[in-house]
Amino acid sequence: MGPADPAGGRSATGGSAAGGSAAGGAAGSPDDPELSSVVLDGTPLYTRVPRLTVSQWEHAVTDILRFSAPGDLSKGFARPPSGVTDFDNNEKLLYVDATNVLDFESGAEAAARLATESAEALAALYDGTDVSDFVRTLGRRAFRRPLTEAERAAFVALFARGEELYGAGFEHGAALVIRGMLQSPHFLYRVELAPAGEVLDGYELASKLSFWLLGTTPTDALLDAAAAGELDTEEGLEAAARAMLDVPAAAAVMRDFHRQLFHLDRYASLDKSGVPDFDPSVLPELGAVSTAFFDQIFQAGLGLREILTSNQAYLGAGLAPFYGTNAPASGLELRELGSSRSGYFMQVPFLMAAGAGADSDPTKRGQELERMLCAPLASSHAAELGVALENFDGLGREREEVGGRPVSTASSYPFAEGVRQFGDGNELLSTMAESNAAHTCYSKSVTGYALGRDMAPDDRPLLEALGQVSLSESLRELALALVRDPAFRSRTEVAP
Amino acid sequence: MSRLTLPSVRPRMNRRAVLRGLFGASVGLPFLESLPDRSAWAADQKPVFSLFICAVEGIVPTAFFPNELGVLTAKDLAAAGKATSELSRHAEHLLFVKGINWVTGGIAEPHAETLVEAFTARTPTTGSKSVSTGPSADWIIAEKVQPGTPPLTLYAGNINNGYIEERLSFSKAGEVTAATDNPYKFYQQLVGLLGPGGTMTPEGEAAARLLAESRNSVHDLVRDELTTLMGNTRLSSADRQRLQQHFDSIRDLEVTMDDMGDELMKRCNADGLELDKIDAYQSLKYDKNGGVEDMARLHMSLVALAFACNYNRTATLQWGDGNDHSLYQVPSNLDRQWPFSYISHRAQSDGQVGMDEIAAQSHAEIDIVRMKTLAAGLDHFKARGLADQSFVLWVNQFSDGPSHSWRNVPHILYGNGGGYLRQGEYVDAGNVANNQMLNTLISTAIRDTGDTVEDFGEGTPGQLTAVLA
Numbered sequence: 001m002g003p004a005d006p007a008g009g010r011s012a013t014g015g016s017a018a019g020g021s022a023a024g025g026a027a028g029s030p031d032d033p034e035l036s037s038v039v040l041d042g043t044p045l046y047t048r049v050p051r052l053t054v055s056q057w058e059h060a061v062t063d064i065l066r067f068s069a070p071g072d073l074s075k076g077f078a079r080p081p082s083g084v085t086d087f088d089n090n091e092k093l094l095y096v097d098a099t100n101v102l103d104f105e106s107g108a109e110a111a112a113r114l115a116t117e118s119a120e121a122l123a124a125l126y127d128g129t130d131v132s133d134f135v136r137t138l139g140r141r142a143f144r145r146p147l148t149e150a151e152r153a154a155f156v157a158l159f160a161r162g163e164e165l166y167g168a169g170f171e172h173g174a175a176l177v178i179r180g181m182l183q184s185p186h187f188l189y190r191v192e193l194a195p196a197g198e199v200l201d202g203y204e205l206a207s208k209l210s211f212w213l214l215g216t217t218p219t220d221a222l223l224d225a226a227a228a229g230e231l232d233t234e235e236g237l238e239a240a241a242r243a244m245l246d247v248p249a250a251a252a253v254m255r256d257f258h259r260q261l262f263h264l265d266r267y268a269s270l271d272k273s274g275v276p277d278f279d280p281s282v283l284p285e286l287g288a289v290s291t292a293f294f295d296q297i298f299q300a301g302l303g304l305r306e307i308l309t310s311n312q313a314y315l316g317a318g319l320a321p322f323y324g325t326n327a328p329a330s331g332l333e334l335r336e337l338g339s340s341r342s343g344y345f346m347q348v349p350f351l352m353a354a355g356a357g358a359d360s361d362p363t364k365r366g367q368e369l370e371r372m373l374c375a376p377l378a379s380s381h382a383a384e385l386g387v388a389l390e391n392f393d394g395l396g397r398e399r400e401e402v403g404g405r406p407v408s409t410a411s412s413y414p415f416a417e418g419v420r421q422f423g424d425g426n427e428l429l430s431t432m433a434e435s436n437a438a439h440t441c442y443s444k445s446v447t448g449y450a451l452g453r454d455m456a457p458d459d460r461p462l463l464e465a466l467g468q469v470s471l472s473e474s475l476r477e478l479a480l481a482l483v484r485d486p487a488f489r490s491r492t493e494v495a496p
Numbered sequence: 497m498s499r500l501t502l503p504s505v506r507p508r509m510n511r512r513a514v515l516r517g518l519f520g521a522s523v524g525l526p527f528l529e530s531l532p533d534r535s536a537w538a539a540d541q542k543p544v545f546s547l548f549i550c551a552v553e554g555i556v557p558t559a560f561f562p563n564e565l566g567v568l569t570a571k572d573l574a575a576a577g578k579a580t581s582e583l584s585r586h587a588e589h590l591l592f593v594k595g596i597n598w599v600t601g602g603i604a605e606p607h608a609e610t611l612v613e614a615f616t617a618r619t620p621t622t623g624s625k626s627v628s629t630g631p632s633a634d635w636i637i638a639e640k641v642q643p644g645t646p647p648l649t650l651y652a653g654n655i656n657n658g659y660i661e662e663r664l665s666f667s668k669a670g671e672v673t674a675a676t677d678n679p680y681k682f683y684q685q686l687v688g689l690l691g692p693g694g695t696m697t698p699e700g701e702a703a704a705r706l707l708a709e710s711r712n713s714v715h716d717l718v719r720d721e722l723t724t725l726m727g728n729t730r731l732s733s734a735d736r737q738r739l740q741q742h743f744d745s746i747r748d749l750e751v752t753m754d755d756m757g758d759e760l761m762k763r764c765n766a767d768g769l770e771l772d773k774i775d776a777y778q779s780l781k782y783d784k785n786g787g788v789e790d791m792a793r794l795h796m797s798l799v800a801l802a803f804a805c806n807y808n809r810t811a812t813l814q815w816g817d818g819n820d821h822s823l824y825q826v827p828s829n830l831d832r833q834w835p836f837s838y839i840s841h842r843a844q845s846d847g848q849v850g851m852d853e854i855a856a857q858s859h860a861e862i863d864i865v866r867m868k869t870l871a872a873g874l875d876h877f878k879a880r881g882l883a884d885q886s887f888v889l890w891v892n893q894f895s896d897g898p899s900h901s902w903r904n905v906p907h908i909l910y911g912n913g914g915g916y917l918r919q920g921e922y923v924d925a926g927n928v929a930n931n932q933m934l935n936t937l938i939s940t941a942i943r944d945t946g947d948t949v950e951d952f953g954e955g956t957p958g959q960l961t962a963v964l965a
Contacts, residue, residue, distance in 0.1 A: 045732075045734055046732070047732075047734070047735055047738065048730065048731055048732070048735050049725075049731070049735050049738060049739060076681070076684070078674055079674055080674055081661070081662055081672040081673065081674040081675070082655075082656075082661050082662075083624075083625055083660070083661040084625060084627060084670075084672055092670070092671075095738050095741060095742070096738075096741065096742035096745060097646065097667075097741060097742075097745055098644050098645060098646055098745040099646055100745070101742070101745040101746055105711065105714075151721075154717055154720070155717075158713060158714070158717055161710070161713045162710070165706055165709055165710050165713075166706065166710075176710055176713065176714070179710070179714050180713075180714045180717050180718070183714055183718050184717075184718055184721055185718065185721050185722050185725055185739065185742065186721065186725075191725070193728060193730055195730065196730070265656060266656075268656075269654065269656070269781070269782065269784075271784060271821045271835070273784075273823070273833060274833045356844075356845070356846075357844075363847055364846075364847075
């Protein structure tokens with residue numbers, strides 16, 4: 001199945017197509033050229049010095065200094081502006097300005113205090129008194145590569161300066177070294193200095209892989225693997241990635257990815273005030289069941305197809321009435337919903353959020369579905385998708401009529417493959433699950449999040465290839481396919 | 497150790513950074529008056545402070561400004577029966593301006609694009625993710641008068657669930673400044689500057705010296721590393737600029753903060769702050785019922801404090817967020833409980849507009865509420881003696897809700913900006929683009945540098961003489 005057939009024609013789809021029910025039955029390619037493929041209009045910088053995100057900073061500091069768990073060292077850090085990029089780890093947001101300098105300075109000082117305030121804390125970090133070896137050991141963790149001799153000497157001198165200022169004592173020198181390393185550009189930026197077009201070195205790959213898949217700095221073992229050249233081959237890198245995907249931290253990263261992609265934070269303050277049968281106490285459950293659903297997608301080895309078509313959903317006592325079912329005895333349960341609901345977009349949380357009070361909002365629902373196709377902004381066709389969900393009201397409850405008239409869910413839409421008619425939401429989502437555009441679009445999001453940059457027209461071949469992986473395999477395999485690709489393993493060519 | 501025993505070579509540290517490091521964020525009330533070593537500004541170089549505010553969703557034009565141009569008096573303004581009558585107690589320091597347009601109208605998503613235009617005076621990129629094609633006025637001012645200190649960027653509203661999010665302040669094309677929404681967090685930033693109650697102890701002085709010297713050692717090392725990294729020929733020019741920004745930020749951190757004028761310092765105290773309300777934001781979630789107004793008023797009170805303490809010279813405040821479903825409990829909306837976006841659209845929709853008459857009435861009532869809030873915020877500027885040493889610009893992104901019109905957008909100025917701006921009048925700018933207003937205001941704010949700006953943004957260059965004293 002390829003992109004749209006340019007020779008085909010289609011009729012305009014100004015409204016719901018009566019009686020259309022044949023998913024995939026269809027009518028040629030769109031005459032609307034912007035709808036013919038996934039929009040790739042990003043303007044990546046291809047920076048060699050993307051800064052760690054605040055979350056990555058917190059986790060990396062925790063791991064480097066051997067704290068038991070992430071604390072709240074970064075609690076007061078400036079957050080990046082939202083809504084400018086698709087994800088908050090985009091390179092365009094990750095620089096160091098005056099505010100960040102203050103944040104990273106005070107964060108480093110607080111971390112150094114924690115790491116050296118007791119003999120136990122210091123011993124967990126480094127069990128010895130050899131200053132040069134301490135600098136070498138901590139430096140390798142912080143810089144994610146061995147220190148150069150000049151760097152080692154500079155930090156040994158900084159250790160001495162710490163003792164000079166604060167008095168003799170290993171903890172005084174160590175504290176200043178920690179402060180220095182945690183403010184170093186080699187810690188704050190994930191530096192990539194491989195020649196343009198060439199494969200990154202093992203250490204650079206270890207960092208890139210670890211920060212993407214685990215949200216933190218590479219382990220000592222991964223750095224050892226990098227040193228041994230084990231990440232230099234496609235197979236070796238894939239094996240490392242495969243192992244990482246089984247670590248719980250990977251699930252947390254994928255949760256963050258889906259949280260941002262599907263805007264799950266909005267559920268916490270969804271406003272349905274004045275709507276009968278709506279109790280705001282259900283709000284926490286909306287986010288929790290959605291998170292659980294996407295966790296299940298990743299952990300069960302599923303992917304976009306199931307996001308769009310799964311007949312399973314999590315629900316708790318608050319949401320059960322909206323599904324017309326009995327409540328679980330406690331907590332959340334994964335339930336079979338039967339044939340009336342397919343995938344996330346027919347689950348109650350989405351239908352509530354993309355509703356207008358007690359009523360549906362086909363335009364809003366359609367716009368969110370279009371986003372899954374990476375359709376152009378402000379497409380005039382959005383409502384044609386939303387019509388398919390008209391058998392659900394603004395609280396996500398099934399309904400058969402609106403205003404005394406039978407509800408109509410039949411419509412059509414100019415997909416990349418051509419105009420497709422569908423009789424209801426199930427058919428629409430099945431069509432989307434078979435759509436190259438949907439899978440290419442999802443791959444665009446996965447890749448944009450993984451690489452921390454916008455996706456540009458040059459990325460189209462990669463994304464279409466990854467889309468084919470997504471079409472037939474899981475999110476996990478999609479991630480691994482990306483790891484194997486030169487786009488992940490190499491420096492993208494960019495003019496200096 | 498007494499203060500006299502401090503090292504003869506003062507550590508290269510910004511006082512803000514020293515105090516922040518010593519006391520962290522969780523301290524009590526500021527000690528303000530006891531900040532040591534301050535000195536007056538040179539008499540001919542008094543700073544001018546500037547606050548740029550943009551509110552959302554338009555106004556009801558017929559019920560907003562007085563009917564006639566001319567002199568504003570407290571008595572006449574109060575009797576005018578308009579929304580701006582709520583500002584009557586500030587009449588002598590006000591300048592109402594009609595006849596100003598954005599440089600271009602909203603193209604694809606006016607709710608986003610007009611916010612971006614308000615203080616950049618440039619055609620923005622289009623869509624709900626609209627960003628600027630150049631820097632905003634606050635950044636121009638900040639880089640002139642306080643290099644290395646970013647402007648304060650504040651937001652009143654539901655930032656996590658707004659439709660547009662923050663879109664007023666841009667350091668350069670495409671680079672929006674993250675806003676602080678929580679007044680408690682903003683207050684803590686100020687407290688970090690101000691330190692705990694009481695005079696700094698000798699032990700505190702010694703700790704400050706050690707901290708400063710150790711920070712200098714770290715900064716020296718980091719700067720060396722950045723210099724080496726920037727020398728790598730594989731880096732693009734954009735990457736070198738990125739690292740240079742980091743380098744410059746460290747350097748600027750070490751530049752001793754401008755000392756403060758005694759006159760203004762007397763007003764650098766916690767008087768008049770609603771500390772209970774600010775404190776409540778420590779755990780309070782956004783309240784869609786009136787939260788935006790509370791936050792706007794508290795932010796204004798804290799900006800006035802920040803200016804009086806010379807913490808920062810310029811700030812922006814975004815007042816609401818298109819389609820964020822904020823509710824105003826005004827009389828005509830009590831039964832319907834329409835969110836403001838519906839009211840502004842005169843239809844029960846975020847995407848459609850209509851002609852609902854009750855909504856028009858509700859909008860006029862909301863304008864009154866917003867002007868009450870503005871008046872309360874200006875009270876803090878007045879109390880801190882800032883009317884003669886600052887200006888506050890209040891604009892709305894639209895002149896009218898349903899039409900989303902970008903022409904004749906309302907402009908309200910408070911303060912004479914050091915004697916530079918006209919006061920106590922309602923004037924007509926003459927159907928001009930807002931770049932001229934911003935030329936004038938930027939020039940006002942940077943007067944102590946001896947510079948003026950004539951060609952900010954797009955549109956015909958020059959000053960807006962209608963607002964000059």
